[in-house]
Amino acid sequence: MPRKPPNETPHTPIRKCILSGEHGTRAQLIRLALGPDGSVAPDLFAKAPGRGAWIGVTSDELAKAQAKGKLAGLLRRAFKTDRVELIDDLAGRIERGLEKAFLDRLGLEARAGHLILGAEKIDAASRSGQVKLLLHASDASADGSGKRDQAWRVGEDKEGSGEGGIKLPVDRDALSAALGRQNAVHVALIDQKAADRVMHHLGRWLNFKGCSNAPHDSAASAAERRGTDTDIPAID
Numbered sequence: 001m002p003r004k005p006p007n008e009t010p011h012t013p014i015r016k017c018i019l020s021g022e023h024g025t026r027a028q029l030i031r032l033a034l035g036p037d038g039s040v041a042p043d044l045f046a047k048a049p050g051r052g053a054w055i056g057v058t059s060d061e062l063a064k065a066q067a068k069g070k071l072a073g074l075l076r077r078a079f080k081t082d083r084v085e086l087i088d089d090l091a092g093r094i095e096r097g098l099e100k101a102f103l104d105r106l107g108l109e110a111r112a113g114h115l116i117l118g119a120e121k122i123d124a125a126s127r128s129g130q131v132k133l134l135l136h137a138s139d140a141s142a143d144g145s146g147k148r149d150q151a152w153r154v155g156e157d158k159e160g161s162g163e164g165g166i167k168l169p170v171d172r173d174a175l176s177a178a179l180g181r182q183n184a185v186h187v188a189l190i191d192q193k194a195a196d197r198v199m200h201h202l203g204r205w206l207n208f209k210g211c212s213n214a215p216h217d218s219a220a221s222a223a224e225r226r227g228t229d230t231d232i233p234a235i236d
Helices: 059-067 070-079 090-111 119-127 142-155 172-179 192-209 218-226
Strands: 014-016 023-025 030-034 039-043 052-055 115-117 133-136 186-189
Touching: 030 070, 039 090, 052 070, 059 070, 059 090, 090 115, 090 172, 090 192, 115 119, 119 142, 119 186, 133 142, 133 192, 142 186, 186 192
Parallel strands: none
Antiparallel strands: 014 023, 030 039, 030 052, 115 186, 133 186
């Protein structure tokens, strides 16, 4: 199953988290934009003009850093200004934004006909090797998820590997609302590019939440192995 951002190459731009000093791609990190009035807010799609700082920590770590004043201090030094005002509950705002971006993307792919629902349809597509990304609602039964995973392993010739779909941090009600369908418990993407687009947003969200099934950022790991710390910006 896809577990890293799409279009990642050895030349993917790498940024450095101002809190942890660790490295990641722009797709994995979150940009904080500095407004003309000194306000700092999430720039989830990295499109806001002006200066921005990058963070790659989890939601809990960010909330703690903000509560202790560490984040504000680092931003003042990074931006070389005393005019830094953080919005309340920055971590919560980011998490909700990432969740919305993922669900919106999933809805777009549904309308484009790039995904299928329903246990029987998913199992049939999985066994024939058509499923590129398999997702389970948080309240999906272990038995149902296990059957969908097993069908996927058959199609991918990975029986016995234990691999399978990704359990989401949202329940069937949230999935159903995003897809405009009823009782959406399992979702299968059958188009590779669509799966990559969905995984891009899902990966960012899972990483920020600190979920154990979050994808690893191979580009960031490669940068750390190369020791290119001086070449990696935290501000841009």
